Amino acid sequence: MLLVGIPVPPPPQRTIDILNLRIRREFIVPQWIGWFLLINLTTACIAYLFLYPRRNLIGFHLGMNIAMAAGGGLALGTGVILINLFPLHFIEVIISTALLGMVAGGLFGALFDYQSVLTGYINGLMMGIMSPMVGAAASEGPMFILFIEFFILSCYVLLLTSAYRS
């Protein structure tokens, strides 16, 4: 929603004043969402350190799925959180999320096989490009972000459980 040049009394609570434009977003998420970025990155690092000693024991099919789920999940979470923290920097958020998805998918895939690198890389890239748009279009307050975080963390738990069992 964009209100430009309309003389109004002091701006209501959900308005950002920038460069003489009054930009109104329907829902502005609270800033403590940024801690979830840290939780995501920590979980990804823990998963990577858990999988590293076991990388020769896991079959290549499970390895390909691990690379896809880990890279895609990290890119999804980062994109949704970053676009809600910085709604005006669309281009920078797309670049950084796509890079993070590519690198994460590639690193998780490099534990197993070159084909896992390819699969993890393209999956991380796709999710990294789509997730800022998902986060911008579908964000109705912090509830959506909490559900996405719960989904991503349960993906990682599932991934670690399956790696533990095989």
Next chain:
Amino acid sequence: MVFLLIFITFINITVTGWGYFSLYRQRYLFSERFGFTVTYLASTSCSFVLALNLFLLFPQHFEVVSTFTLFLGIAFGALFGSMVNMQSLIAGIFNGGVGGIMGSMLGAVALDPSLCGLPADIWAEQDMILFMSLLSLSIQLLSAVMLTLSNRL
């Protein structure tokens, strides 16, 4: 600006064709799993990049371009997937369609950011078009590089 978009589209089609012919020559050496991976990578990136470029070239005809890129993505996926067996064909068709839809969506948001709820007056339109076309070029080149490196490993 239109000339730059046509140039980048031409480069992307050339890279797609080069990738397809270099894989076509060696298609009998592929194992099933490698065929699946190659089809997944090639069809997703090629149809995504082509859909993005076509959408930036024709910004007024939103519905026609998105339907056309869906079918174009499916066709490219079928083309890449027909090299090995039925599994790669299915993977190619599905991922080609998904890549085509995603490319059109990204193009629509690039031209009109208020579709997503983002403020629409901060960036100039030409900045976004330039950024999106260079992004498509870099994605296509990176995918082609990773695809051809796989022959050495």
